[in-house]
Amino acid sequence: LKVEVDVKSLVTDAVLVEKRRGQIAAAAVELFSERGFYRTTIQEVARKAGVSTGLIYQYVHDKEDVLLLALLSVLDAYKERIPAALDGVVEPLERLWRAVDAYCHVVDGSRAATVLAYRSTKSLPPERRELIKAHELATNAMIADCIRACIAAGLFRAVNVELATYHFVMFAHAWALKHWRLRQICGLEEYIAQGFDFLTASLLTPAGRRRYARFRKVLQAAGSRAR
Amino acid sequence: LKVEVDVKSLVTDAVLVEKRRGQIAAAAVELFSERGFYRTTIQEVARKAGVSTGLIYQYVHDKEDVLLLALLSVLDAYKERIPAALDGVVEPLERLWRAVDAYCHVVDGSRAATVLAYRSTKSLPPERRELIKAHELATNAMIADCIRACIAAGLFRAVNVELATYHFVMFAHAWALKHWRLRQICGLEEYIAQGFDFLTASLLTPAGRRRYARFRKVLQAAGSRAR
Amino acid sequence: LKVEVDVKSLVTDAVLVEKRRGQIAAAAVELFSERGFYRTTIQEVARKAGVSTGLIYQYVHDKEDVLLLALLSVLDAYKERIPAALDGVVEPLERLWRAVDAYCHVVDGSRAATVLAYRSTKSLPPERRELIKAHELATNAMIADCIRACIAAGLFRAVNVELATYHFVMFAHAWALKHWRLRQICGLEEYIAQGFDFLTASLLTPAGRRRYARFRKVLQAAGSRAR
Amino acid sequence: LKVEVDVKSLVTDAVLVEKRRGQIAAAAVELFSERGFYRTTIQEVARKAGVSTGLIYQYVHDKEDVLLLALLSVLDAYKERIPAALDGVVEPLERLWRAVDAYCHVVDGSRAATVLAYRSTKSLPPERRELIKAHELATNAMIADCIRACIAAGLFRAVNVELATYHFVMFAHAWALKHWRLRQICGLEEYIAQGFDFLTASLLTPAGRRRYARFRKVLQAAGSRAR
DNA sequence: GATGAATGAGGCTTCATTCAT
DNA sequence: GATGAATGAAGCCTCATTCAT
Numbered sequence: 001l002k003v004e005v006d007v008k009s010l011v012t013d014a015v016l017v018e019k020r021r022g023q024i025a026a027a028a029v030e031l032f033s034e035r036g037f038y039r040t041t042i043q044e045v046a047r048k049a050g051v052s053t054g055l056i057y058q059y060v061h062d063k064e065d066v067l068l069l070a071l072l073s074v075l076d077a078y079k080e081r082i083p084a085a086l087d088g089v090v091e092p093l094e095r096l097w098r099a100v101d102a103y104c105h106v107v108d109g110s111r112a113a114t115v116l117a118y119r120s121t122k123s124l125p126p127e128r129r130e131l132i133k134a135h136e137l138a139t140n141a142m143i144a145d146c147i148r149a150c151i152a153a154g155l156f157r158a159v160n161v162e163l164a165t166y167h168f169v170m171f172a173h174a175w176a177l178k179h180w181r182l183r184q185i186c187g188l189e190e191y192i193a194q195g196f197d198f199l200t201a202s203l204l205t206p207a208g209r210r211r212y213a214r215f216r217k218v219l220q221a222a223g224s225r226a227r
Numbered sequence: 228l229k230v231e232v233d234v235k236s237l238v239t240d241a242v243l244v245e246k247r248r249g250q251i252a253a254a255a256v257e258l259f260s261e262r263g264f265y266r267t268t269i270q271e272v273a274r275k276a277g278v279s280t281g282l283i284y285q286y287v288h289d290k291e292d293v294l295l296l297a298l299l300s301v302l303d304a305y306k307e308r309i310p311a312a313l314d315g316v317v318e319p320l321e322r323l324w325r326a327v328d329a330y331c332h333v334v335d336g337s338r339a340a341t342v343l344a345y346r347s348t349k350s351l352p353p354e355r356r357e358l359i360k361a362h363e364l365a366t367n368a369m370i371a372d373c374i375r376a377c378i379a380a381g382l383f384r385a386v387n388v389e390l391a392t393y394h395f396v397m398f399a400h401a402w403a404l405k406h407w408r409l410r411q412i413c414g415l416e417e418y419i420a421q422g423f424d425f426l427t428a429s430l431l432t433p434a435g436r437r438r439y440a441r442f443r444k445v446l447q448a449a450g451s452r453a454r
Numbered sequence: 455l456k457v458e459v460d461v462k463s464l465v466t467d468a469v470l471v472e473k474r475r476g477q478i479a480a481a482a483v484e485l486f487s488e489r490g491f492y493r494t495t496i497q498e499v500a501r502k503a504g505v506s507t508g509l510i511y512q513y514v515h516d517k518e519d520v521l522l523l524a525l526l527s528v529l530d531a532y533k534e535r536i537p538a539a540l541d542g543v544v545e546p547l548e549r550l551w552r553a554v555d556a557y558c559h560v561v562d563g564s565r566a567a568t569v570l571a572y573r574s575t576k577s578l579p580p581e582r583r584e585l586i587k588a589h590e591l592a593t594n595a596m597i598a599d600c601i602r603a604c605i606a607a608g609l610f611r612a613v614n615v616e617l618a619t620y621h622f623v624m625f626a627h628a629w630a631l632k633h634w635r636l637r638q639i640c641g642l643e644e645y646i647a648q649g650f651d652f653l654t655a656s657l658l659t660p661a662g663r664r665r666y667a668r669f670r671k672v673l674q675a676a677g678s679r680a681r
Numbered sequence: 682l683k684v685e686v687d688v689k690s691l692v693t694d695a696v697l698v699e700k701r702r703g704q705i706a707a708a709a710v711e712l713f714s715e716r717g718f719y720r721t722t723i724q725e726v727a728r729k730a731g732v733s734t735g736l737i738y739q740y741v742h743d744k745e746d747v748l749l750l751a752l753l754s755v756l757d758a759y760k761e762r763i764p765a766a767l768d769g770v771v772e773p774l775e776r777l778w779r780a781v782d783a784y785c786h787v788v789d790g791s792r793a794a795t796v797l798a799y800r801s802t803k804s805l806p807p808e809r810r811e812l813i814k815a816h817e818l819a820t821n822a823m824i825a826d827c828i829r830a831c832i833a834a835g836l837f838r839a840v841n842v843e844l845a846t847y848h849f850v851m852f853a854h855a856w857a858l859k860h861w862r863l864r865q866i867c868g869l870e871e872y873i874a875q876g877f878d879f880l881t882a883s884l885l886t887p888a889g890r891r892r893y894a895r896f897r898k899v900l901q902a903a904g905s906r907a908r
Numbered sequence: 909g910a911t912g913a914a915t916g917a918g919g920c921t922t923c924a925t926t927c928a929t
Numbered sequence: 930g931a932t933g934a935a936t937g938a939a940g941c942c943t944c945a946t947t948c949a950t
Contacts, residue, residue, distance in 0.1 A: 011934065036349055038265035041919060052936045057921065118404070119346045122263060133407065162412055163421055166405060170397040177345070178393060180360065185389055194390055201429035238909070268944060270912095279911045281947080290945065465913065490803055492719035495940060506915045511942065572858070573800045576717060587861065616866055617875055620859060624851040631799070632847060634814065639843055648844055655883035692930070722923060724933095733932045735926080744924060 010058045020059045021069055023049040028070035033112030037067055037120045067120055068128050074113040075135040081106050082142050092153045093208070093215055096146035097196060103143070103172040104192050114176035140165050147203070155208030164203065171195045236286045247286045248296055250276045255297035260339030264294055264347045294347055295355050301340040302362040308333050309369050319380045320435070320442055323373035324423060330370070330399040331419045341403035367392050374430070382435030391430065398422045464512045474513045475523055477503045482524035487566030491521055491574045521574055522582050528567040529589040535560050536596045546607045547662070547669055550600035551650060557597070557626040558646050568630035594619050601657075609662030618657065625649045690740045701740045702750055704730045709751035714793030718748055718801045748801055749809050755794040756816040762787050763823045773834045774889070774896055777827035778877060784824070784853040785873045795857035821846050828884075836889030845884065852876045 011017055027049035031040040042063055046053045060066050085102035089095050107114050121132050144165040150156040175182060175191060182191060204212055236244050254276035258267040269290055273280045287293050312329035316322050334341050348359050371392045377383040402409060402418060409418060431439055465471055481503035485494040496517055500507045514520050539556035543549050561568050575586050598619045604610040629636060629645060636645060658666055690698050708730035712721040723744055727734045741747050766783035770776050788795050802813050825846045831837040856863060856872060863872060885893055 013934085016934080039350075042921085043919080053920090054922080054936055054938095055934080058934075063920065115349070119349060122342070122346060123266075137408070159425070160412070160421065162408075163418075164425070166401055166409070167394070167398070167422075167425065170401045170405075171394070174393055174397045178397075181364070181389075182393070185387070191390075194387065195394075198386070198391070198394060198429045202425045240909090243909085269946085270944075273912095280913095280945090281911055282909080284946070285909075467913085470913080493804075496942080497940080507941090508916065508943080509914055512913075517941065569803070573803060576796070576800060577720075591862070613879070614866070614875065616862075617872075618879070620855055620863070621848070621852070621876075621879065624855045624859075625848070628847055628851045632851075635818070635843075636847070639841070645844075648841060649848075652840070652845070652848065652883045656879045694930090697930085723925085724923075727933095734924090734934095735932055736930080738925070739930075 017059060020051070020055070022073075023051065024056055024059060024066060025069040025073040028066050029073060029110070029113050029116070032067065032070055032120065033110075033116045037116075037123050042066070064124055064128065068124060068131070070113075071117055071121065071124075071132055072135065074110060074117060075132065075139065077106050077110065078103065078139045078142075079135075082139070086142075086146075091215075092146065092149040093155055093211055096143070096150055096200075097215075099143055099146050100168055100172065100196055101192055103139075103168075104175055104188065104195075107172050107176050108188050111176040111179055114173060118173075118177065140169055143168050150203070150208065154205060155211055156203040157205055159203060164199075167199050171199060238285050244286060247278070247282070249300075250278065251283055251286060251293060252296040252300040255293050256300060256337070256340050256343070259294065259297055259347065260337075260343045264343075264350050269293070291351055291355065295351060295358070297340075298344055298348065298351075298359055299362065301337060301344060302359065302366065304333050304337065305330065305366040305369075306362075309366070313369075313373075318442075319373065319376040320382055320438060321445075323370070323377055323427075324442075326370055326373050327395055327399065327423055328419055330366075330395070331402055331415065331422075334399050334403050335415050338403040338406055341400060345400075345404065367396055370395050377430070377435065381432060382438055383430040384432055386430060391426075394426050398426060471513060474505070474509070476527075477505065478510055478513060478520060479523040479527040482520050483527060483564070483567050483570070486521065486524055486574065487564075487570045491570075491577050496520070518578055518582065522578060522585070524567075525571055525575065525578075525586055526589065528564060528571060529586065529593065531560050531564065532557065532593040532596075533589075536593070540596075540600075545669075546600065546603040547609055547665060550597070550604055550654075551669075553597055553600050554622055554626065554650055555646055557593075557622075558629055558642065558649075561626050561630050562642050565630035565633055568627060572627075572631065594623055597622050604657070604662065608659060609665055610657040611659055613657060618653075621653050625653060692739050698740060701732070701736070703754075704732065705737055705740060705747060706750040706754040709747050710754060710791070710794050710797070713748065713751055713801065714791075714797045718797075718804050723747070745805055745809065749805060749812070751794075752798055752802065752805075752813055753816065755791060755798060756813065756820065758787050758791065759784065759820040759823075760816075763820070767823075767827075772896075773827065773830035774836055774892060775899075777824070777831055777881075778896075780824055780827050781849055781853065781877055782873055784820075784849075785856055785869065785876075788853050788857050789869050792857035792860055795854060799854075799858065821850055824849050831884070831889065835886060836892055837884040838886055840884060845880075848880050852880060 011020070024045065027045050028040075031044055031048055034040075042056060043053055045066060046056055049056075056066065060069065082099050082102045085098045086095050089098055117132070121129055124132065140162075144161050147156060147161050147164055147168075151158055151161070175188065185191075186194070200212065236248075238244050238247070251272065254272050255267075258271055258275055261267075269283055270280050272293060273283055276283075283293065287296065309326050309329045312325045313322050316325055344359070348356055351359065367389070371388050374383060374388050374391055374395075378385055378388070402415065412418075413421070427439065465474070478499065481499050482494075485498055485502055488494075496510060497507055499520060500510055503510075510520065514523065536553050536556045539552045540549050543552055571586070575583055578586065594616075598615050601610060601615050601618055601622075605612055605615070629642065639645075640648070654666065690702075692698050692701070705726065708726050709721075712725055712729055715721075723737060724734050726747060727737055730737075737747065741750065763780050763783045766779045767776050770779055798813070802810055805813065821843070825842050828837060828842050828845055828849075832839055832842070856869065866872075867875070881893065
């Protein structure tokens with residue numbers, strides 16, 4: 001858990017701070033996701049984290065800071081998993097696919113936390129909220145970069161990249177936000193495959209289309225192998 | 228405000244109930260949107276609604292019921308505006324466009340309320356939550372029907388309709404959910420136009436494409452006329 | 455209890471506000487005097503006042519506001535009793551004596567509260583503290599006026615009136631502040647008589663001295679009659 | 682810092698105990714004076730004293746014991762400074778003047794601490810409180826002795842010595858207690874001079890008056906020399 | 909039907925004190 | 930002897946809900 005913010009702590013030992021905040025954030029994500037921020041008490045977070053109530057306030061200023069810690073720990077997952085998924089992949093279209101695939105899998109892995117972000121970001125004071133937005137933009141940029149590369153390679157039309165990015169982002173988030181319905185329609189892999197097809201169809205140039213056609217089999221084969 | 232649920236009221240006069248609930252819901256939407264459900268007190272709702280605290284509990288059982296009232300009043304807007312936008316339009320593609328356009332405008336008209344729905348639906352007890360979901364599905368169905376009509380008319384490919392619908396729905400919601408960023412990129416009309424183009428490109432058959440090409444000018448002309 | 459300050463209240467009925475604040479202040483004076491401000495809980499104040507905890511916060515913003523109410527209610531006693539004691543008395547020396555006598559009796563009547571003022575004024579936020587100081591100055595002014603009249607009548611030397619006033623004021627307060635020792639030395643009446651003699655001896659002109667000599671008997675006779 | 686009480690310490694080395702308690706008391710006086718006893722935390726005292734939280738509890742049993750230490754360290758100042766000021770002076774009137782002058786200067790040197798004593802003594806458990814009272818009586822006795830000497834020398838009337846003492850004591854304390862107002866009226870030296878004049882005028886016999894008249898110049902000359 | 913004062917349970921937060929290192 | 934992280938009881942304050950008028 002890398003928290004770049006100065007959620008001030010009374011404790012000096014940096015390693016310990018890291019460890020405790022990790023515990024607290026993990027417990028908070030779980031409880032806040034389940035019950036929501038306001039329905040969860042600090043006592044419950046403490047109990048689940050296996051520490052005392054007072055301890056939390058040595059590592060955090062506010063209950064709201066606990067929320068911040070929780071949200072950041074979720075966002076950090078994106079920052080780690082997407083680059084990891086892209087590692088070593090050079091072909092632009094494949095990179096985009098990997099990024100979107102990773103994104104959706106992270107979302108799937110912590111659907112409740114994703115929903116939590118939508119529910120609770122507004123519960124933060126403006127300054128904290130900005131931090132969350134910055135993280136989101138950073139994540140989006142990873143998708144946007146892939147799209148830009150596809151355009152540069154002549155595979156995609158020259159669209160407004162950021163708007164296109166939001167289609168992909170909302171598509172990933174929807175898996176969590178509308179999971180209550182989507183899960184009745186299809187599984188995650190199919191959701192990703194169909195969605196990627198759908199969103200990509202708008203973007204592909206004729207050249208891109210040819211490349212994609214060849215590609216798909218490989219990708220899907222890779223997909224089925226991986227799972 | 229048509230609340231089909233039995234939010235039990237101590238008052239018998241149906242007309243009065245309707246009126247009071249309208250007042251309460253309107254005040255609640257405003258306050259909940261601004262401050263969130265938990266940060267808003269019933270006393271504040273009462274003050275804004277211009278009634279006494281006690282009165283609210285004669286028309287509602289719970290604070291959660293006030294939330295339900297608020298959310299339903301928002302959802303009702305869709306139920307009214309989308310059909311209204313379709314009224315008298317027969318051409319399938321135009322119907323879809325009108326529906327999406329109306330959807331986005333409703334969202335834009337009460338962005339805060341849309342965000343509220345995402346934030347607060349989970350604060351409802353399961354039973355109430357189902358009600359909200361049902362409303363959402365009903366709204367989605369209006370979009371889905373338009374898509375189905377396009378498919379039937381040979382303008383769209385035979386895709387999974389509900390998945391396609393969600394792309395449109397999320398696109399509309401995104402205008403509220405990500406407004407903090409999107410507004411920096413483009414205005415609402417351009418957002419709708421570009422987004423409709425984008426999502427539609429995936430669906431159009433060659434025949435549909437021709438029709439759409441002709442169509443666009445008309446639609447946009449209509450758009451610029453309307454606004 | 456006249457509280458000229460805007461300790462804001464959520465309750466609108468002015469009469470009720472007056473009544474409730476009276477209850478709260480009375481309970482607070484008693485408990486704070488006994489146990490001190492910090493050792494007394496709001497719950498205890500509520501119980502003693504015969505109201506619920508929450509009720510207090512409809513008439514007061516803070517626990518500190520309760521302290522303010524308590525202190526002001528004490529200070530108000532001076533504002534009422536001293537003028538009352540002077541009512542109808544014209545002879546300057548007698549007026550001073552009456553004022554000091556009344557002052558000391560008020561202090562004696564609520565010794566604990568007087569000590570409370572010394573203990574707790576600093577617990578108030580600066581703005582509130584100023585209010586208390588203003589009240590104190592107003593009370594002092596009543597003594598000072600009497601001294602000034604004696605000077606004008608040629609009974610007292612022309613000393614620095616305010617410094618002289620403080621000798622009288624501290625003398626009265628000492629009865630409460632050092633009561634643990636003073637009560638072992640003499641009773642209140644003797645304390646007042648000796649103290650007045652003592653402080654007055656410094657001030658009297660020869661003319662004043664003659665007048666005082668005649669006076670004393672009358673005053674003391676009045677004193678013994680009254681008690 | 683000589684603490685004659687058995688504030689029990691876990692540490693045996695008497696010199697170390699002395700040193701540590703000195704540190705703690707000094708820090709406590711400063712913080713308690715500023716913020717008050719209850720608003721100051723032990724952690725703050727520890728930080729200001731440059732030691733760890735836990736260490737304090739090796740030299741003190743209670744937070745209340747820290748207060749006791751603090752109050753005693755203040756009272757000790759009187760015990761040292763007043764005798765020092767009297768050293769070598771034999772003339773009774775001068776001795777009284779020196780004692781009062783020293784008293785007022787000590788008060789002035791730690792006005793906040795003087796106020797602290799008035800605010801916080803009641804926060805001590807009765808047994809501890811007695812200790813403080815004993816110290817105060819001891820200090821008073823130094824003044825009382827001077828007064829008694831003046832009476833014995835025929836310079837003062839035969840008044841109730843202890844009551845007279847309290848006039849001087851309250852006069853000194855008032856400089857701290859009412860400093861917010863007194864400082865606007867005069868400086869310390871003038872306060873002392875005028876006050877001494879005032880209180881003394883009541884006591885002097887004709888013989889004393891003559892002696893005092895001669896004396897005053899010397900005293901004031903000494904005063905202006907010293908400062 | 910409407911009012912709004914009153915209730916009191918519940919949660920966040922502080923901080924004196926302890927204890928393992 | 931010293932440290933400082935950890936504990937958890939306690940208190941202020943909020944606010945959903947009730948009920949007498």
